[in-house]
Amino acid sequence: MTADTVRWGILATGGIAAAFTADLVDLPDAEVVAVASRSQESAKAFAERFGIPRAYGDWNALARDEDIDVVYVATPHTAHRTAAGLCLAAGRNVLCEKPFTLNVREAEELVALAREHGRFLMEAMWMYCNPLVRRLKALVDDGAIGEVRTVQADFGLAGPFPPSHRLRNPELGGGALLDLGVYPVSFAQLLLGEPSDVAARAVLSDEGVDLQTAAVLSWESGALGSVHCSIVGGTATVASVTGSKGRIDIPGGFFFPDRFVLHRDGRDAEEFTADPADGPRNSLRHEASEVMRALRAGETESPLVPLDGTLAVMRTLDAIRDRVGVRYPGEPLGETPDEGLTTELTPA
Numbered sequence: 001m002t003a004d005t006v007r008w009g010i011l012a013t014g015g016i017a018a019a020f021t022a023d024l025v026d027l028p029d030a031e032v033v034a035v036a037s038r039s040q041e042s043a044k045a046f047a048e049r050f051g052i053p054r055a056y057g058d059w060n061a062l063a064r065d066e067d068i069d070v071v072y073v074a075t076p077h078t079a080h081r082t083a084a085g086l087c088l089a090a091g092r093n094v095l096c097e098k099p100f101t102l103n104v105r106e107a108e109e110l111v112a113l114a115r116e117h118g119r120f121l122m123e124a125m126w127m128y129c130n131p132l133v134r135r136l137k138a139l140v141d142d143g144a145i146g147e148v149r150t151v152q153a154d155f156g157l158a159g160p161f162p163p164s165h166r167l168r169n170p171e172l173g174g175g176a177l178l179d180l181g182v183y184p185v186s187f188a189q190l191l192l193g194e195p196s197d198v199a200a201r202a203v204l205s206d207e208g209v210d211l212q213t214a215a216v217l218s219w220e221s222g223a224l225g226s227v228h229c230s231i232v233g234g235t236a237t238v239a240s241v242t243g244s245k246g247r248i249d250i251p252g253g254f255f256f257p258d259r260f261v262l263h264r265d266g267r268d269a270e271e272f273t274a275d276p277a278d279g280p281r282n283s284l285r286h287e288a289s290e291v292m293r294a295l296r297a298g299e300t301e302s303p304l305v306p307l308d309g310t311l312a313v314m315r316t317l318d319a320i321r322d323r324v325g326v327r328y329p330g331e332p333l334g335e336t337p338d339e340g341l342t343t344e345l346t347p348a
Contacts, residue, residue: 006292009068009092010035011059011083013046016097017074020124021050023285024072029292036062059083063090070120070291073097076166078173078328081106084121088113093120095291098186099178102328103321104314111307120295122287122302123310125186127255129286132274133190134304136241136248136260140191144262145243148223151191153184153239153254156212156230167231168207170328175209177202177320181229183255185320186313187239188217188225194312196220202324203232215320256281 008030010017017035024030032052037043040057047055056062062071063086070093073083077099084096088110100123101107114121127133140148157180159167166172167179189195195217202213212230219225228235239254240247246264250257258281262270274281287305294302301307321327 005029005031006295007031007033007067007069009033009062009065009071009087010046010052010074011062011071011087012074013037013042014074017072018046018049020072020074020284020288021046021052023283024288025050027285027288027292030288033067034062034065059086063087063092066091068092069295070095072124076172077178078102078171081110084110085113088117088119088121091117091119093291093295095122095124095287097124099173099182099317100310100314102173102178103331104311104318107311107314111311114300114307118300120291120300121307122291122294122305123307124284124287125305125310126284126287127183127186128190128305129290130256131278131286132257132260132272133255135272136250136257137190139248139262140241140243143245144264145241145247146245147221148191148241148243150223150242151188151217151225151239152227153187153225154228154230154235155180155183155237155255156228156233156235158234159231161231163205163207168205168209170208173328174207175205175211175213175326176229176231177210177213177317177326180231181213181215181227181320182313182317184227184229184239185215185217185316187254188227189309189313189316191241192217192219192221192223192225195225195316198316198319198323200320200323202326204324204326208326210321210324210326213320213324215323217316253281 034054035046035052036056043055071087073096075083080101084094087094161167167174197218200215202210205211211232214228217225239250250260259273
C-alpha cells in the first residue's frame with residue numbers, strides 16, 4: 001500500500017463481487033490486482049472482464065499474495081468464516097460481505113482472529129457508509145427528533161424463488177432473514193444499539209428456511225423496533241424513525257436512499273436529498289473508500305462499521321432464528337460446526 005493506492009484482491013466471482021469491483025475500478029486510489037475462485041476458468045473470465053492482472057483457481061493463492069493490501073470476500077455467507085479466516089491468518093486485511101457469518105460464534109472467531117493478527121476487518125454493511133444514512137444518524141444522535149421511541153423497516157422480494165434457488169437452500173444459509181433481514185435489523189441497531197429483548201414469528205419453507213419473518217425488538221429505554229423481511233412478497237423497503245419530538249421517514253430503498261424527510265413537531269417538514277457528487281445511490285464506493293481511509297490511518301476497524309456492532313447484529317439474528325426455529329446443517333444455533341475455524345492455509 002502506498003499513500004496513493006490500495007491494492008485489492010477479490011475472493012469470489014458472483015454478482016455482488018462484480019458490482020463491487022465495477023465500482024472499485026472507478027476509484028482513482030484503488031487497484032484490483034488479483035481475483036480468486038474455486039474455478040480457474042471463472043477467475044480468468046472475471047479477471048478479463050475487469051482487467052485484473054492475476055487470476056487464481058484457489059483461495060489459498062489469493063490469501064498468500066503479499067501484493068494484496070485487502071481482500072473483499074464475496075462468497076455465499078456459509079463460506080465467509082473459512083474464506084475470511086484464510087485471508088486473516090495469512091496476514092491480509094479483509095472486507096467481508098454481509099451477513100458477516102452464519103452465526104455469532106463464527107463472527108466471534110473471525111473478530112478474535114483479526115485482533116490476534118492485528119489485521120483490519122469490516123463487514124460490508126454499505127448502508128452504514130452511505131452519506132445520506134450517515135446524515136440521518138447524525139440528526140438522530142443530535143436530538144433532532146428527541147428520544148427515539150420506535151424504528152420500523154422492511155425488505156422483501158416478490159420471488160417466487162424455486163426450491164433449487166440459493167435463497168431456499170439450507171446448505172447455503174438460505175431464507176429471508178440472513179439475506180434481507182440483516183438490513184432492517186442493522187438499521188434499527190444503527191440508531192438504538194443492541195436490543196434487550198427479541199420476539200419473532202416466521203413462515204418456514206418445506207426446506208426449513210424462513211420465507212418471511214417479522215420481529216419486534218425492544219430496548220430498556222422503552223423503544224421498540226418492528227422489522228420484517230420476505231422472499232415471497234415485494235415490500236416497499238421503507239423505514240421510519242419516530243422520536244418524542246418528531247419523525248424521520250425514508251420513502252423507499254432505505255438502505256441506499258436518495259432522500260428522507262424530517263418532521264419536527266411544530267415545524268415544516270424538511271427534505272434531505274443525496275448529493276449527486278456522491279455518485280449513484282446504489283454505489284458501493286463509499287464502503288470501499290472507508291476501508292482505504294482506515295487502512296491509511298492504521299486502523300484495524302472502522303468507526304462507521306465497528307466490529308462490536310457487527311457482533312451485536314449477529315446476536316440479534318441468532319436470537320430471531322432461535323425464536324422461529326431455523327437451523328442450518330451441522331449447526332446448533334449459536335455454535336459453529338465441529339471442525340472449528342480454519343486458521344491454517346491448506347496446500348495449494
